[in-house]
Amino acid sequence: MTDMQAPNDPAPGQRDAYALILGAIDSHVYRPGDRLVESELAERFGMSRTPIREALQRLETQALLVRDGRSLIVASLDHNQLAELYVVRGVLEGLAARLAARHATPEEVHLLREMAASHRALIADPPALSRANRRFHRQIHLASHNRFLVRQLDLVHRSMALLASTSLAARGRPEETVAEHDAIVTAIGNGDGNAAEAALRNHISRAFITRLKLDAEGVSPTAPPPVPPSG
Numbered sequence: 001m002t003d004m005q006a007p008n009d010p011a012p013g014q015r016d017a018y019a020l021i022l023g024a025i026d027s028h029v030y031r032p033g034d035r036l037v038e039s040e041l042a043e044r045f046g047m048s049r050t051p052i053r054e055a056l057q058r059l060e061t062q063a064l065l066v067r068d069g070r071s072l073i074v075a076s077l078d079h080n081q082l083a084e085l086y087v088v089r090g091v092l093e094g095l096a097a098r099l100a101a102r103h104a105t106p107e108e109v110h111l112l113r114e115m116a117a118s119h120r121a122l123i124a125d126p127p128a129l130s131r132a133n134r135r136f137h138r139q140i141h142l143a144s145h146n147r148f149l150v151r152q153l154d155l156v157h158r159s160m161a162l163l164a165s166t167s168l169a170a171r172g173r174p175e176e177t178v179a180e181h182d183a184i185v186t187a188i189g190n191g192d193g194n195a196a197e198a199a200l201r202n203h204i205s206r207a208f209i210t211r212l213k214l215d216a217e218g219v220s221p222t223a224p225p226p227v228p229p230s231g
Contacts, residue, residue, distance in 0.1 A: 017055035020045050025064065025074055026161040032076035036065065064158060077162050082211070089156050090204040093137065096153060097184060097200035098193040099144035108143045109189045115139060116181040123178060126169040133168065136181060140200070143188070167210040176206060 021041065024030050036056065042049045056072055059065045065072045077085065104112070115136050122129040134157070141153045168174055180203040187195035 017041075017045065017047060017051040018058055021052075021055050021059060022064070022158065022161065030074050032074050032162055034074045035068070036072050036074065062155075062158065064162065075162055077159075079215075082163075083208075085156065085159055086204060086208040089160075090201045090208075092149065092153050092156060093140070093204055094197040094201040096141050096144040096146075096149055097188060097196040099146055099149070100140050101188045101191050101193040101196040103145040104143040104188055108139070109185070112136070112139055112143065112185045112188060116178070116185045119178045119181055123174040126166060126174055129174055129177065130166040130168050133177065133181075140184070140188070163211075167207050167214065170210050170214055173207075173210050177203070180206065 021030075021036070030036060038049050038052050038056065041052045041056075045052070056065060060067070060072060064075055066075045100108075115132070119129060119132055119136070122132055137157075141150045144150065168177060180199065183199040184196060184203060187199050
């Protein structure tokens with residue numbers, strides 16, 4: 001074990017297999033309800049079955065996979081689980097924005113401004129905006145300069161991979177999202193923690209409301225096209 005590897009960290013081979021499978025779930029190569037077969041995954045990712053097996057066990061422990069007899073399938077979120085996830089996400093992401101307003105470096109604020117500005121060009125491309133949205137949120141997490149919060153948010157966003165679609169495909173939602181991103185960055189740039197937290201929590205709340213409306217109407221927003229996972 002190296003100095004940088006914590007006692008509970010997976011071995012390098014398992015970490016690679018875990019990242020590959022999680023990436024495939026996150027990019028909707030595998031969707032909720034899909035069955036994951038150890039031998040097929042090993043062939044797909046060009047590795048032995050042992051790290052694949054260990055990675056699947058880890059994903060099952062994290063409730064991203066569930067048992068169906070002897071098989072493992074990608075988990076899905078029911079209404080209550082979805083609500084719980086958004087509540088926790090709103091609180092943690094709001095805290096990250098508050099801390100970013102206090103601790104972000106000028107360079108980090110500059111990057112966030114650039115990211116938010118670039119999102120305007122993606123309004124007509126919801127899948128691309130969805131990917132950019134994830135990177136934007138991740139950058140806010142890092143700008144909080146709180147490793148424990150970042151770790152918890154990583155767990156939350158792993159569960160977000162179980163959402164089979166993006167609410168950004170809903171009519172009008174991309175425009176709202178871009179405006180919300182601008183408000184978040186403005187507050188962080190001004191060093192206003194209260195406003196940054198409120199803006200980000202509003203952003204999460206509006207996304208949840210959109211998803212609830214779509215579910216109530218029986219409309220499924222268009223999911224992003226599968227993207228091959230990267231190594």
